[in-house]
Amino acid sequence: MDNKKKLARNKYETNDDMINLIDNLNRDDDVKYNRRAFLKTAVGASVTLGLATLPFSIKAMMNTAGEDDKRIAIAKLSEISKGQSLNFNYPTDEDPAILVHTKDGKFVAYNNKCTHLQCPVFYEKEQDVLLCPCHKGYFDVKSGHPLAGPPQRELPRIELEIVDDTIYAVGRKVRHG
Template sequence: MDENNKKIGRNKKDSNDDMINLVDNLNRQDDVKYNRRSFLKATVGASVTLGLATLPFSIKAMMDDGAKDVNRVEIAKLSDVPKGESFKFGYPTEDDMALLVHTKNGQLKAYNSKCTHLSCPVFYESTKDVLLCPCHKGYFNVSTGHPMAGPPQRELPLIELEVIDDVIYAVGRKIRHG
């Protein structure tokens, strides 16, 4: 065979320029080991593995009916807290100060009475029907516990109430965000 009729291999050009024959400088083993498809397979495999590892916890959370031990604490008699007044008590422990408010329109609301800004005590201001933190003039809505003015950004933890035979009980606490 003469030089003009020599057979050119697959993916090869009749040139010695490295930029034209780029396939020659690839190592097949490195190409298989470090390509995008292998990376994506490893990523998907790791995601599936982590998902399966958390599956038992997800199933337990779905099967939990939400029934917890009721931490029922007697606060006061309804007749002892007139409309437009408040009552201090401890919940869930005696050291966690809380505030029961019997609003002017007859609602019963209770919140932990530590301001969510710097933990100063919160008081019921009956003339304005708001909860007030006097340290930095923080105001909270008495119906929802959400901040209305001042530096507090988070709402007060809500204490769930029950009234049975003229007795007010604290039965749970919700720490809400949003």
């Protein structure tokens, strides 16, 4: 069977373009653009993207593991009396934090950025709350949970450890709920 007869067997005797749509198909294109080729390309692209992001994933895991191991001295117990607060930076010099010696004698520390728009948070001794003055956001000083205003998420807590007469920041706990 010659090429003209092969092409003519699917052709109908009509001038309607919709019936003769298969004229533009070629068997080579059919083999080149099939499901198997598409799946090979999709899997190859997925593997390539996965391998390209692997170094960033490993670096992120290594950074979070190192962050928990940081231990920084914040202050001496005698430097901060009940009802006072102290600003410091943790875990890096660019991350502001606040240490509060509550009225009932406990020490708590949080990131010093409001979870609404990153404004600084201040300790309000009279009301025993953390206040964000930008939009009147209030946080519970004991738990870091929002009490009023626009903030919807609690402040990330900084874990503390007291050894001898020194208060240390030893880790950060980001909580949701």
